[in-house]
Amino acid sequence: ILNVEQSPQSLHVQEGDSTNFTCSFPSSNFYALHWYRWETAKSPEALFVMTLNGDEKKKGRISATLNTKEGYSYLYIKGSQPEDSATYLCAFISSGSARQLTFGSGTQLTVLP
Amino acid sequence: DTGVSQNPRHKITKRGQNVTFRCDPISEHNRLYWYRQTLGQGPEFLTYFQNEAQLEKSRLLSDRFSAERPKGSFSTLEIQRTEQGDSAMYLCASSRQGAEAFFGQGTRLTVV
Numbered sequence: 407i408l409n410v411e412q413s414p415q416s417l418h419v420q421e422g423d424s425t426n427f428t429c430s431f432p433s434s435n436f437y438a439l440h441w442y443r444w445e446t447a448k449s450p451e452a453l454f455v456m457t458l459n460g461d462e463k464k465k466g467r468i469s470a471t472l473n474t475k476e477g478y479s480y481l482y483i484k485g486s487q488p489e490d491s492a493t494y495l496c497a498f499i500s501s502g503s504a505r506q507l508t509f510g511s512g513t514q515l516t517v518l519p
Numbered sequence: 520d521t522g523v524s525q526n527p528r529h530k531i532t533k534r535g536q537n538v539t540f541r542c543d544p545i546s547e548h549n550r551l552y553w554y555r556q557t558l559g560q561g562p563e564f565l566t567y568f569q570n571e572a573q574l575e576k577s578r579l580l581s582d583r584f585s586a587e588r589p590k591g592s593f594s595t596l597e598i599q600r601t602e603q604g605d606s607a608m609y610l611c612a613s614s615r616q617g618a619e620a621f622f623g624q625g626t627r628l629t630v631v
């Protein structure tokens with residue numbers, strides 16, 4: 407069983423604050439790392455697909471970095487807004503033949519107005 | 520294509536009954552995943568298909584669970600002799616090889 411861990415488990419921030427959270431994954435047999443955003447009553451939606459060590463991706467106020475050698479990825483949100491409130495999931499794909507997605511348990515972000 | 524579709528959205532069943540859920544993936548996606556999500560947890564892998572072949576099945580899945588994907592199109596997940604511990608959100612996702620997964624809205628199962 408692949409170990410994908412996310413921290414913190416939950417986070418409350420004030421509107422306007424910037425925040426970040428971590429996804430840790432096995433540093434061997436890396437294929438890809440995905441970030442998903444899961445809002446209440448909706449399906450998870452992909453934010454980023456990251457494949458190369460040192461990748462940095464950005465979408466609006468949200469960005470992510472990837473370190474495959476040490477097995478971690480950071481997700482950053484600049485100037486958090488209430489609509490950013492959601493659970494943020496990372497998913498690791500190993501380079502084994504199955505190439506299944508293994509999810510972390512998520513970071514639940516609440517942005518207070 | 521309207522995305523990944525799951526039916527039913529909600530299912531309430533009595534303990535001991537069998538239930539079957541259906542997932543219609545995005546048509547050009549050859550990979551299909553089933554996950555289970557319980558309160559406070561991320562999606563937990565159940566099983567995975569590439570086309571019609573079931574490539575992997577979680578060790579967490581008991582023999583009461585079975586999944587099929589005939590002809591590599593839609594998939595069904597059946598739970599036999601349901602138990603209260605089976606109550607969860609069952610999520611289906613599909614993807615192209617190496618690309619991000621697209622999720623359905625899920626089927627919420629309640630076993631009473």
